Amino acid sequence: MKGTQLGEFEELVLLVVGVLYPDAYGYGIRQEIMKESRRNVTIGAVHSALSRLQDKGFVKSEFAEATHERGGRRKRLFQITASGKRALETNHQLRNSLFDRISDLALKGLNFEGSF
Amino acid sequence: MKDSSSTYQPPKAADRFLRWFCREELLEEVKGDLFEYYLLERKTKSEWRAGISYWFHVLHFLRPFALKRKIQDSNFNIMYKSYFKYAWRNMQKHRTNTLMNLLSLGVGMACFIFIFIYIKGELSYDKFHNDSDRIHRVVIDLFESDGGILPDATTPPALAIALQRELPEIASSTRVFPKWGRKFLIGANEDQQYFEEELIQTDSSFFDVFSFPFIHGEPKTALDAPDKMVLTRSMALKYFGRENVLGETLTIYGSNNQVKRISAVVEDVSEFSHFTFDFLTRLNFNNIDNNWGWWNYYTYVKVNQDTDMRALGGKLLGFYESARPDQERYAPIYTQAITDIHLKSNLKWELSVNGNMDNIYIFGALGVFVLLISCINYLNLTIADSLKRLKEIGVRKVFGAHKKSLISQFLIEALLTIIFAIVIGGVFAEALFRNMGDVLGRNVSMLQVENLQVFLLIGLTGVVFGILAGLYPALHMSSFKVASAVKGIVSKSGRSAKGLRKTLLVIQFSISTIMIVGTLVVFEQLKYVQNSDLGFESEQVLIIENSRRISNQETFKAELERIPAISRASVADGIIGGLNWTMTVGTPNGVLMNYVVTDPDFIDAMGFELLEGRNFDKERPTDAQGGNLIVNKKALSDLGLTMEDVGKPVPMFSNGDSIINGTVLGVIEDFHFTDFKSEIKPFAFVYRTNTKDYSYIKLNSTNIGQTLTQIEEAWNVASNGAPFEYYFLDETYASLHVQEEKLSNILLYLTFLAVFIAFMGMFAIANMTIKDRLKEIAVRKVLGASVTGVSGMITTKFLALVLVANIIALPLSYYLMSEWLSGFAYRTDLGPLIFTLALGSTLLVAWITVGYQSVRAALINPIRNLRQD
Structure with missing residues (x-):
């Protein structure tokens, strides 16, 4: 099962791929991530994550028609695969179930002074 | 839109760079994304700033996933990888062979490395001096009894002075007077005194010739006054517990105590030096600057740049003849490069055991x-x-x-x-x-x-x-x-x-x-x-150093002989096989005679057998004067005497015109006192009643431990606090080889x-x-x-x-x-x-x-x- 873990940034990219469907491509994904998470991401980082996701089989891709605004270059459009969906669900469930198990007391603890 | 896409062009160099490193199949989408990004940037930013941002993002594609798989893909590399794989498999398959191969190669390699580094060390002696190629030792050989020449490292004290005065090639010269077996009692105060051996007495020009690295002080002023002293770092630490001890004083205790001011601290002398020292002081003997008779100084010179050493060598003999008009014959005088001394010089009285x-x-x-x-x-x-x-x-x-x-x-x-x-x-x-x-x-x-x-x-x-x-x-x-x-x-x-x-x-x-x-x-x-008969009984002879500190040596000897395990005790001013003196004996043809000053018990204690004549006698005061000698057979024949002449006065020393007679009192068998590389040389014993440097103790017991304790007790009573330092005569002989x-x-x-x-x-x-x-x-x-x-x-x-x-x-x-x-x-x-x-x-x-x-x-x-x- 090596290599099928979903990293934090990968998960983010994967989610955005789903959100932007059917028009998820590198630059668009980056813009969306920057808009939603307000963190600065380079195009290279997104491409790198996409390539890793594809290697793991979580996304598949194909070239779209050439458009004018890209100087005649084609986009590569990404789409979540079944296993990608499963990975997202697993992560989601894991987080939710863990979050649900946190007691109220522990969450209150967050208000303690100097905890950070 | 059409306008913007044609007007705005991202930096070309960045594109070229991208094309150079990026994988072909990724290039299109990547370039497309980057282009889109660039257009957006250009809307709000100047061309220059957008260019920078573009470059920034291009460089961010330098990630493994985007790089061309140059290395993995080439046939060349796959083959080499497989060669390594096969090599490795082969080594594992033939384990015994591999092990033998590696072991024997490894051992061979180790020997070679070991010897290489050892030799490199031996060859690097004395190279640490600045201009070591310009530093030379001047030596004068001695004549031996048979007219042969004894290569000798020592020179008279007048030589260095005269060389500097007469020969323009000599930039500086200095004399080195080593310990000659002496020990110096040195202390910062009365409570803290140590016996030190490595004290060299020298001239103020010492650091003009040699360059031992200084820690504190200046080479120029280090020895410019007679009461100044230079010491090494470890000596500074030993006596004062710190390095910077400039201005402190140390006292050399003796019949008259000398107080020395410390003027410099140098690094400990490198092990790659042919002589070593812990202390340097100024020479303080009177009338040595014109003395050509004492052969116990070493002369070092530094020559000028570009001096032709061969030409200088040619001038030396002429110089020596004019400096000593009184001589009849002149022994060879020559220079030795300081860097050659350790390996190539094998003279009598080298400052340390040299390599070969x-x-x-x-x-x-x-x-x-x-x-x-x-x-x-x-x-x-x-x-x-x-x-x-x-x-x-x-x-x-x-x-x-x-x-x-x-x-x-x-x-x-x-x-x-x-x-x-x-x-x-x-x-x-x-x-x-x-x-x-x-x-x-x-x-x-x-x-x-x-x-x-x-x-x-x-x-x-x-x-x-x-x-x-x-x-x-x-x-x-x-x-x-x-x-x-x-x-x-x-x-x-x-x-x-x-x-x-x-x-x-x-x-x-x-x-x-x-x-x-x-x-x-x-x-x-x-x-x-080791098994050769040395010509006397060298076993079980104990030598105690510092014996000069005993005021009455006769009492001490008597005290020792009361210990049953001691068969005989004696004193002498040298060590057979280690340290003896030389003089010229006989006239008109002098014999270079090795000699040691002893007391009458020495011959017995060491088991020398008298072939002819008699031993020294305490009852005859004349034995302790003049040229009364006990010699070995070689000396007798070199002097041109026979057994018949023993006991009769023969001409022995010439002093100007007058000839002084001496007597050979006894003759002993030849014995070894040098290494086995040279023939046995003439040797003489001389009897004097003064205090001597070394005590010789002949033991007749195998229970050495107990006897040593007894000797030490006697020593402590008599020695005025000097340390009990002893060794066996055998060790001296062993060290010859x-x-x-x-x-x-x-x-x-x-x-x-x-x-x-x-x-x-x-x-x-x-x-x-x-x-x-x-x-x-x-x-x-x-x-x-x-x-x-x-x-x-x-x-x-x-x-x-x-x-x-x-x-x-x-x-x-x-x-x-x-x-x-x-x-x-x-x-x-x-x-x-x-x-x-x-x-x-x-x-x-x-x-x-x-x-x-x-x-x-x-x-x-x-x-x-x-x-x-």
């Missing part, structure tokens, strides 16, 4: 030999191995391997082995250094920076050599014809490889035999030296290793030969051959090789070792026993290594080797 250039050559040759043997081993095993890999080569060729690629495959295998061997060698060498520090006389580690450099250098040479050594098998194996290779037919070249293998085995064993003979001869000579001792030790190790490697090689070769012939052996056995017959067949061949090696090596070693022995005036015989021993031992070990395997092979049930075909 011959030994350097011997060690160097041995290092190369051992390395050679191990390389031959490697070559032999690789060739032997290659013959077994014919099929592999054939198949490779069938599948299209070029000759070139086969060569590189074998070279990589060679290289891999060599690199492993170098690492192993480095580890072994470190182990050697750790264990042999006492043999070397200094501490060396591979981890010292300069040695690490040497190691890397040797490693690099090793790799180059490895490539060369691997080249033969590589070329050889790649040259087989495909068809014959696949069939496993050993072609003519295979036979020539076996011929080469035999030759190499013979060379290995010749070297081993020579080394065995060498070791045996050196040990024989040492044994001879330190160089030979060192040689024999290193030789023993190296010979052992060389023989070990050679036999490991033979073992492996025999192992392979037998494996090749298992079927033949089986067939022979089926046809009725006996075990002895079969094993004999194999063993004889190897024994024949060893025999050939011996036939080559024995005469050669006879020649070499007689050369070495001829350096000794007294030497052991090169008897046949040594050579028989060498021959016998090599044959025996060869017989065991091969015989064991062959018998084992012959004992195997023939069916096991025959049933497969």
Whole structure:
């Protein structure tokens, strides 16, 4: 099962791929991530994550028609695969179930002074 | 939109760069995304800033996923990777062979590294001085009784002054007056005093000539006043507990205490210096600047730049003649480069035990030999191995391997082995250094920076050599014809490889035999030296230093002789075999006479036998005056006297015109007081009643521990607090042959290793030969051959090789070792026993290594080797 873990940034990219469907491509994904998470991401980082996701089989891709605004270059459009969906669900469930198990007391603890 | 896409163009250089590194299949989308980004940026930013951002994002594509797979994809790399894989598999497949190869190469490498670093150290003596090529020692030889010349390192004190005055080539000169066996009681105060030996008295110009590194103080002013003193860092720490002790004072205690101001602290004297010191003070003797009679100073000069040393050498004799018009004959006066002193100078009264250039050559040759043997081993095993890999080569060729690629495959295998061997060698060498520090006389580690450099250098040479050594098998194996290779037919070249293998085995064993003979001869000579009758009873003689501190030595002696285990006690001003003085005796033809001042008990205590005449007598006060001597036979004959002249006055000293008579009171047998390299020299004993430096105690008990305690008690009563420092006379004699001792030790190790490697090689070769012939052996056995017959067949061949090696090596070693022995005036015989021993031992070990395997092979049930075909 090596290599099928979903990293934090990968998960983010994967989610955005789903959100932007059917028009998820590198630059668009980056813009969306920057808009939603307000963190600065380079195009290279997104491409790198996409390539890793594809290697793991979580996304598949194909070239779209050439458009004018890209100087005649084609986009590569990404789409979540079944296993990608499963990975997202697993992560989601894991987080939710863990979050649900946190007691109220522990969450209150967050208000303690100097905890950070 | 159309406008913007055509007007705005991202930086071209960035695009080119992207195209250069980015994978082709990614390029389109990446460029598209980047372009989109750029257009957006340009809307809000200047071209320049957008360009920067564009570059930033381009550079962020320098990630593994986007890079072109140049390295992984090329055929070249895949092949090399597979070569390494095969090399590794091959090493694992033939574990025994690999282990032997690595061990023997590693051991050879270690020996070589060890010797290389040792020699490098020996060659670097005195090079740390600035302008060391301009520093020279001026020495004047002495005349010996027979008119011969005794090379001598000492000079009169007037020489340095006169040289500087008369010869313009001399930039500066300085005199060094060493301890001459004295000890100095030095202290910062009354409570904290130590006896120190390493005190040199010298001139203010000491640091003009030498450049010992300063920690505190200035070379110019270090010794510019008579009461100044320079000391080393460790002495500063010893007396004051800190380094900067400028301005502190130390007192040299004696009949009149001298208070010295510390003017400089220098680094501890390097072990690569031919003389050492802990303290430097100014010379404080009167009237020495014109004294040509005392031969106990060393003269060092620094010459001007570009001085022709040969021309200067020519001028020296003329200078010496004009400086000493009173002399009739002039002994040679010459210069020695300071950097040559340690290895090439072997004069009387050197400042420390010097090395020996011959030994350097011997060690160097041995290092190369051992390395050679191990390389031959490697070559032999690789060739032997290659013959077994014919099929592999054939198949490779069938599948299209070029000759070139086969060569590189074998070279990589060679290289891999060599690199492993170098690492192993480095580890072994470190182990050697750790264990042999006492043999070397200094501490060396591979981890010292300069040695690490040497190691890397040797490693690099090793790799180059490895490539060369691997080249033969590589070329050889790649040259087989495909068809014959696949069939496993050993072609003519295979036979020539076996011929080469035999030759190499013979060379290995010749070297081993020579080394065995060498070791045996050196040990024989040492044994001879140690067991020789020195001419007197040197055993169980205890010498106590600092005896000058005893005010009444007669009482002390009487006190000692009351101890039952002491048969005799005496005092003298020198050490037989260690320290004696010389004077010219006899007229008109002077004899350079070694002498020691003693008391009358000395002759008895040391067991000298009087052949003629009588011993000194306490009751006759005239014995303790003038030229009344007890001499050895050599001195008697050199003086031109016979036994008849003993007891009669003979002319002994000339003082201007008047001749002073002296008497030979007694004659003793010749005895050794130098190393065995020189002939026995004239020696005389002189009786004086003054206080002397050394106490000699002859013991007659084996219970040394108890006797020593008793002696120490007596010493403590009489010695005014001087420390009880003693040693046995035997040790002095042993130290005369330190160089030979060192040689024999290193030789023993190296010979052992060389023989070990050679036999490991033979073992492996025999192992392979037998494996090749298992079927033949089986067939022979089926046809009725006996075990002895079969094993004999194999063993004889190897024994024949060893025999050939011996036939080559024995005469050669006879020649070499007689050369070495001829350096000794007294030497052991090169008897046949040594050579028989060498021959016998090599044959025996060869017989065991091969015989064991062959018998084992012959004992195997023939069916096991025959049933497969």
